[in-house]
Amino acid sequence: MKIRLPYVAGTFYEGNAEALKQQIEKCFLHKLGPKKLPKISETASRQIVGLICPHAGYEYSGPVAANAYYELALDGKPDTVVILGPNHRGYGSPLATASDGYWRTPLGKVEVDTATADEIVAKSSTVDIDDLAHIEEHSIEVQLPFLQYLYGSAFKFVPICFQMQDSASAVEVGKALAEVLTGKNAVVIASSDMTHYEPQKTAATKDLAALKAVEALDEKRFYTVIEKQGVTACGYGPIAALIAAAKGLGVKDANVLCYKSSGDVTGDFSSVVGYAAVCFRK
Numbered sequence: 001m002k003i004r005l006p007y008v009a010g011t012f013y014e015g016n017a018e019a020l021k022q023q024i025e026k027c028f029l030h031k032l033g034p035k036k037l038p039k040i041s042e043t044a045s046r047q048i049v050g051l052i053c054p055h056a057g058y059e060y061s062g063p064v065a066a067n068a069y070y071e072l073a074l075d076g077k078p079d080t081v082v083i084l085g086p087n088h089r090g091y092g093s094p095l096a097t098a099s100d101g102y103w104r105t106p107l108g109k110v111e112v113d114t115a116t117a118d119e120i121v122a123k124s125s126t127v128d129i130d131d132l133a134h135i136e137e138h139s140i141e142v143q144l145p146f147l148q149y150l151y152g153s154a155f156k157f158v159p160i161c162f163q164m165q166d167s168a169s170a171v172e173v174g175k176a177l178a179e180v181l182t183g184k185n186a187v188v189i190a191s192s193d194m195t196h197y198e199p200q201k202t203a204a205t206k207d208l209a210a211l212k213a214v215e216a217l218d219e220k221r222f223y224t225v226i227e228k229q230g231v232t233a234c235g236y237g238p239i240a241a242l243i244a245a246a247k248g249l250g251v252k253d254a255n256v257l258c259y260k261s262s263g264d265v266t267g268d269f270s271s272v273v274g275y276a277a278v279c280f281r282k
Contacts, residue, residue, distance in 0.1 A: 002101030004131070008138040009106055012057045013145055017106045024149045027062035032260050034066060038073035038150060048075040049249045050188040050242045050280035052214070053146075055085065055139045055235075060262045061193065061275040067258040068277040069146045078187040080113045080156050081147060082120075082177060084238035085139030085191035087163035092133025094164035095173065097121060099129045103141070103159070107148040113156035116180060120158065124176035126169050133161040139191040139235060165237025167223045174219075174241040178248025190242040192235025194274030200263045206231045207259065207274040214278055215254050219243040233274075246280040254280045 014020040028037050051068040054061035072078075087096075099117045102109040121127050134140065140159045147155065160173065177188060194210070195203040206229045213222035219240040226236050233239070246254065257277040263269035 003109065004098070004101060004103045004134060006105050006141060007136050008141060012138055012142050015106055020106045020145055021149060023058055023062070024146060027058060027066040028070060030063035030066070032258065032264060033063035034070040038070045040073050040150060041076045044074065044076035046076045046078065046185060047281045048072055048187055048279060049251050049282060050190065050246050052190045052192060052239060052242065052276055052278035053143060054193045054275035055142045055191045056193055056262070056273060056275065060265050064258050064260050064275040064277050065146060068279060069150060071257065071279050072187065073150050077151055078155060078185050080116050080158065080184060080186040082158045082160065082181070082186060082188045083140045083143050083191060084160050084162065084188065084241055085137065086165065086235040086238060087133055087137055087161045088139065088234065089136045090163060091135060093128040093130035095127045095169060096130035096133035096161045097127055098131050098134055098159055103144060105145050105148060107145050108153055110144055110148065110153060111156045113158050117158045119180045120176055123179050124173055126172055127160060127176070133163065134159055137161055143189055143191055162235070162237040167219065167240060170237040170240035171219060171244045174244025175248055177241065177245040181249060188242050188245050190235060190238040192233050192239055194231070194233045194276055196232045196234070196273050197271045200261055200269035200272050203261060203272050203274050207276065211256050211259065211276055211278065214239065214243065215256060217243055217247055217251065217254055242280065250282050251280045252282060254278055
């Protein structure tokens with residue numbers, strides 16, 4: 001049995017189960033989070049198609065991410081979670097999934113949804129199967145403990161790592177996701193931080209312009225803002241792919257649940273990283 005071991009446990013998030021559960025609960029209860037613990041709805045009709053969540057260390061971005069996961073809990077339980085993240089390390093295929101095995105975190109292991117991953121590869125002309133792309137990448141990994149806190153091991157997931165983030169590739173992946181996930185109880189998570197290492201005022205101005213394009217479900221406008229304003233969001237490709245997928249899956253609106261920065265945590269606004277939680281609903 002193939003198991004992908006956690007790469008950033010003990011650094012981006014706590015390295016043992018009990019400490020990690022406590023850390024996640026602090027994110028939910030934090031003043032920048034939803035300020036209450038999530039409850040899984042048993043009766044919700046599953047209207048959430050996608051989320052944007054940040055992927056910095058939980059100390060910095062965890063409370064913002066908790067806003068998205070709180071809404072997901074209220075929406076019930078997905079069977080499959082597709083997590084799109086940027087490739088920070090530069091290893092492996094330009095667009096890479098994994099087709100089998102498990103990913104482990106301190107909260108246990110999550111099974112890769114082989115059938116869905118294989119369907120995505122078949123429908124897309126750009127996504128390959130390549131474990132090397134995931135071996136030291138944190139952007140997808142850091143989403144799993146939040147999902148495990150909510151659902152335990154009662155879900156499967158598909159990781160897709162984006163080293164290639166051009167508009168055509170992102171939209172192509174998004175359309176493939178829409179085709180594959182139609183009729184399935186699934187959610188797509190785009191893992192991305194926003195502007196990196198700029199003063200709070202300029203970072204927020206750039207990020208909020210990009211997020212307005214996200215709320216408009218307009219990936220062309222999103223890329224225009226990214227390029228013209230120099231928005232250094234690391235996962236712009238995953239975000240654009242989510243927009244394209246969401247439109248194909250019948251999303252009617254996207255709403256920014258929370259936008260904050262590392263400065264809101266540390267008090268240092270001279271050089272911040274922006275974090276956004278966004279929810280896409282039918």
